Amino acid sequence: MTISPLQKARYEYEPKLPGMLRKGVANIAVKEGEPTQSVADQEAIKALFPNTYGKNEITFVEGESTAKPEKQVVGVILSGGQAPGGHNVISGLYDALKAVNPENVLLGFKGGPSGLIEDDFVEFDDAFINEYRNTGGFDIIGSGRTKLETEEQFNIVADVAKKHGMNAIVIIGGDDSNT
Known part of the structure; x- marks a missing residue:
């Protein structure tokens, strides 16, 4: 494949990293930190977010990695409409996983959330x-814009995650994608 000078320059570009990442994920x-809570309507919000409400605050700091040393399998999906930078988010995630x-x-998973339901994926290299x-x-x-809403869909996704031994699923998208 012949690439243009612009493509060559793009491939060679090194994105600027936040200070926290400059020394590597290791x-x-x-x-x-302390448990979190809302400033008002605690019971109502706790009912809406039963799995996350009141969990301890998590902060990333410079220091020795607390990541598990054993092999990690992570799934990733793109969700929602087109947006710039998705490729580099996935590239950065890949690079960080491989560095550790x-x-x-x-x-x-191909086609957004539906790729999880259909178990349609590519293993990145x-x-x-x-x-x-x-x-x-x-x-x-x-x-994709498929919404995971039903108990059946969640069970299918859980089965797919277990089948592949996944430790995490990363959703790249906007606020609606992450509901």
């Missing part, structure tokens, strides 16, 4: 990621 520790442990795996790095798009695995 130097980031998790600091657990080269055996870590990133699975990209260096060659795949490098084709999309710095290309600015949101279509590396396709996006």
Whole structure:
């Protein structure tokens, strides 16, 4: 494949990293703080968010990594409409996983949330990621607007996660995507 000078420059670009990430993810520790609560309507909000309300505040600080050393399998989806930078978010996630442990795996579920339901995915590797790095798009695995709302859908996703031994699923999208 012949690439243009612009494509070559894009592939060579090194995004600026926040200070916390400049020394690598192996130097980031998790600091657990006090339990959180809303300033008002505590019971109503607790009822709306029973799995997260009142959990301890989590802060990332410089220090020895608290990440588990064993192999991690992480799923990722793009959700919602087109947006710039999705490729680099996935590239950064891939790079961070591999920096912590080269055996870590990133699975990209195709077409957004429906990819989780249909178990339609790609396992990222260096060659795949490098084709999309710095290309600015949101279509590396396709996006979608499927909403996961029913108990049946959640059970299917849980089964898919268990089947692949996933430790986490990362949702890249807007506020509606993360409901």
